[in-house]
Amino acid sequence: MKIAVVGCGGMGHVHALEFAKMPNVELVGVCDIVPELAESLAQQTGTSAFTSFDAMMSSVEADIVSVAVPSYLHKELVIQAAAAGKHVICEKPIALNVEDAEEMVRVCEANGVQLFVGHVVRFFPEYAQIKHQIDAGQIGKVGVANAKRVGAHPGNVKSWYKEADKSGGVIVDLMVHDIDFMRWALGEVKSVYGMNKYDDDMDYALVTLVFESGAVANLEAFWGYPGSFHYTAEFAGTAGLVQSDSLKTQSLQIRNSEAEADGGNFVEIPQSPGYRNPYTVELEHFIGCIRDGIEPIVTARDACRALTIAAAAQESIRTGKAVLL
Amino acid sequence: MKGLKVGMISFAHGHAYSYFHSLRQIPEVQIVGIADEVRSRVDSIVGEYGVPYFADYRELLAQDVDAVVICSENAHHAQMAIDAANAKKHVLCEKPLGTTLEEMERMIAACKDNGVQLMTAFPCRYLAAVVRAKEAVERGDIGDIVAIKGTNHGGNPGSWFIDKQLSGGGAAMDHTVHVMDLMNWLLQSKVTEVYAYAATLFQEDLGVDDAGMVHIKFENGVFAALDTSWSRPKSFPTWGDVTMEIVGTKGVISVDGFAQHNDLYSDEAGKGLWTYWGDDMDAYMVKDFVRALLQGEPVPVTGEDGLRSTQVALAAYESVKLGQPVAL
Secondary structure, three states, rough: OOOEEEOOHHHHHHHHHHHOOOOOOOOEEEOEEEEEEEHHHOOOOOOOOOOOOOHHHHHOOOEEEEOOOOOOHHHHHHHHHHHHHOEEEEEOOOOOOOHHHHHEEEHHHHHHOEEEEEEEHOOOOOHHHHHHHHHHHOOOEEEEEEEEEEEOHHHOHHHHHHHHHOOOHHHHHHHHHHHHHHHHHHOOOOEEEEEEEEOOOOOOEEEEEEEEEOEEEEEEEEEEEOOOOEEEEEEEEEEEEEEEEHOOOOOOEEEEEOOOOOOOOOOOEEEEEOOOHHHHHHHHHHHHHHOOOOOOOOOOHHHHHHHHHHHHHHHHHOOOOOEEE | OEEEEEEEEOOOOOHHHHHHHHHHHHOEEEEEEEEEOOHHHOOOHHHHHHOEEEEOOHHOOOOOOEEEEEEEOOHHHHHHHHHHHOOOOOOOOOOOOOOOHHHHHHHHHHHHHOOOOOOEOOHHHOOOOHHHHHHHHHHHHOOOOOEEEOOOOOOOHHHHHHHHHOOOOOOOHHHHHHHHHHHHHOOOOEEEEEEEEEEEEOOOOOOOEEEEEEEEEEOOOEEEEOOOOOOOOOOOOOOOOOOOEEOOOOEEEEOOOOOOEEEEEEOOEEEEEEEEEOOOOHHHHHHHHHHHHOOOOOOOOEEEHHHHHHHHHHHHHHHHOOOOOOOO
């Protein structure tokens, strides 16, 4: 299986490094419009660097293209890759609006290639376990769920995150993880209500989903949180309750007594290490699906539905009304 | 007024036991009687502490009493509080203050007309973490408040709480008002809009809602969501929670009101338990009620405060019917 990665930023690094480690997978090239980024990643992974997608596609043979460019460029690159007959792995969110997402799905179908979208939360062991516990009836029928995902504003490091027409904002980019997971765990959504505070320093949203089953979930997402990135999930059912909190599952704390240059007198690095990170599991799964022709755990249709719900939340924020799907 | 003679009306709400023991700790307080039509609810207390018992609360009101504490079923708050006011007794009333706006307005008017004070029992204002959070907000530690995500989870309390005639509603009635009062207190801004979802999701044929998600918009632009659900299963290590994530323009305050606990694993209980060791909020609330009356000062939490937060619960039920937000 030959794979080319487009986009050598944060997620491009994750993808390329994972592919480079996999047996039976050959990373044939990486590309980025910033030559240094492409060069550096190519060096780390022992592959070739390109500065344009066209140049890469005309130089290398690839079965799969992995799209890890900023969200507003997903559509254009997925469609180009599909038109070239390549299977596509695309980072989430699939696109910034539902029409674009559906067009991407249609083009992939028309070209007979598969499209996978990186809703990686489904591959996080704590979330996979919750899904399993719900399906196994361990907490009965779910009534109320809460989820939270908060961290620093990514726009302080990469400015495109602060442009709503490029990143989609905190709901489309970050909360979409929990939207997808909730839909996976609880089924289809029938109504959406959202509230949001958005300015240059923060993007904070509270969104409530009511499901066909009658269950309700409130999701909290925050860019600009003054603390370390963390996430929680809780599902309460007729026969039990399951909770997960990333701050409470840090199995390793490394503390160093040497003072930092900035005046601190210790350094603390909490971690939750695992032998296989969720991206490894996700990307291996996608490649396995292509190889064996099986349905993925998360389909492109799922990604479209998650985006539809995120768009409904934005509509609710605009109108102040609950939006029925 | 040198000491304070206090009577207790009804132990239907379990908080009465805690308020009774809180009152007993205050040297200036004399508990002059307990009225409860169901004698079995107060038998042990009446017997152990030798407190005079009255089957009819009106007999208690005829005694030499300065103030009463009402912990009846919600639907009976109004009549009892109004009778107490007419008998010139100050009132500390369990939350929610009443089950309709009209009821609560009559309670407030009756107390005003009779020159007695009406306090709503919102003990969460006396959680040390809440008090410190309020101070931090006032100091400007987190800039201006932008939003609040709150929870007041619990288990299904059963009994009259699940009889709508007596409770006025389920989880959204029972669990909107505490955190709503805290939000009103922190924000000092009027609620303009309420959107809510409430349903019976944890126990079939319950007759009242046991799951609720209440959304509030305030005049000053702040928005909030509050999970009011009776979602804690029997196996859960504690009764529930009161939490607030207060998001500001310059920071975040996280309040977890009952986080001060040990984890107890006892074979006798058959499950792990969170054993709370923080300050007793009920005791501090009751003490403040007594202090205000003895010093002739306004009570710290008023009937209007009780009305304001209950109004949101009532609006929540309106919103559930409509499936859309309602303006207040």
